[in-house]
Amino acid sequence: MQALQPRASEQCLEVGVGTGLALPLWPKEVAVTGIDASPEMLERAERLRRRRNWDHVTLAGMDAQQLDFPTNHFDCVAALYVVSVVPDPAAILRERVRVGRPGARIAIINHFAHQSGWIRTAERMLAGATRWAGWDLELSSKVVHDTPDIKVISERPANWLGYWTLIVAEVVKE
Numbered sequence: 001m002q003a004l005q006p007r008a009s010e011q012c013l014e015v016g017v018g019t020g021l022a023l024p025l026w027p028k029e030v031a032v033t034g035i036d037a038s039p040e041m042l043e044r045a046e047r048l049r050r051r052r053n054w055d056h057v058t059l060a061g062m063d064a065q066q067l068d069f070p071t072n073h074f075d076c077v078a079a080l081y082v083v084s085v086v087p088d089p090a091a092i093l094r095e096r097v098r099v100g101r102p103g104a105r106i107a108i109i110n111h112f113a114h115q116s117g118w119i120r121t122a123e124r125m126l127a128g129a130t131r132w133a134g135w136d137l138e139l140s141s142k143v144v145h146d147t148p149d150i151k152v153i154s155e156r157p158a159n160w161l162g163y164w165t166l167i168v169a170e171v172v173k174e
């Protein structure tokens with residue numbers, strides 16, 4: 001969330017919030033909406049929200065590929081470890097841009113396919129099995145760069161030996 005630099009009173013969206021593991025990283029001065037398609041995950045996130053008395057957090061069941069929010073609504077949008085587990089990654093990215101205001105910040109942490117080397121070879125070998133489990137190991141970060149009305153600000157390795165990628169972008173629509 002640091003990469004998004006959320007400011008007091010801003011409206012922020014966390015797509016695929018899961019059990020709410022990243023919710024503690026949002027400042028309490030920010031209004032956070034977390035959505036997820038799984039009622040079981042949301043139930044656990046809701047228990048955490050209640051336990052911590054997080055009045056600044058709202059949770060809702062929703063498909064990230066078709067968000068039930070108005071256009072130009074959020075100041076920042078985060079998606080952690082979710083882009084490659086949805087059937088249509090391009091749709092989740094388009095939706096995030098749609099609900100983001102012009103100038104909104106977007107952060108994505110995801111595994112994107114490596115370009116070469118032994119990791120790429122291993123990814124190719126494992127891709128069939130992980131796709132069967134709902135995780136596309138071959139997804140390229142091109143899907144982010146190709147999203148209309150988005151400007152990628154930075155792209156760098158993150159977490160566990162840099163195997164994951166953190167992309168920070170800005171919504172640049174009119």
Ligand SMILES: C[S@@+](CC[C@H](N)C(=O)[O-])C[C@H]1O[C@@H](n2cnc3c(N)ncnc32)[C@H](O)[C@@H]1O
Pocket residue numbers: 015016017018019020021022035036037038041062063064065079080081082085086
């Ligand atoms: C790998 S988990 C990551 C959860 C959380 N972001 C975290 O970092 O702990 C992926 C999450 O995406 C959610 N998800 C999968 N498909 C989705 C969809 N189409 N719309 C919304 N959430 C989805 C899953 O239910 C799950 O909670």
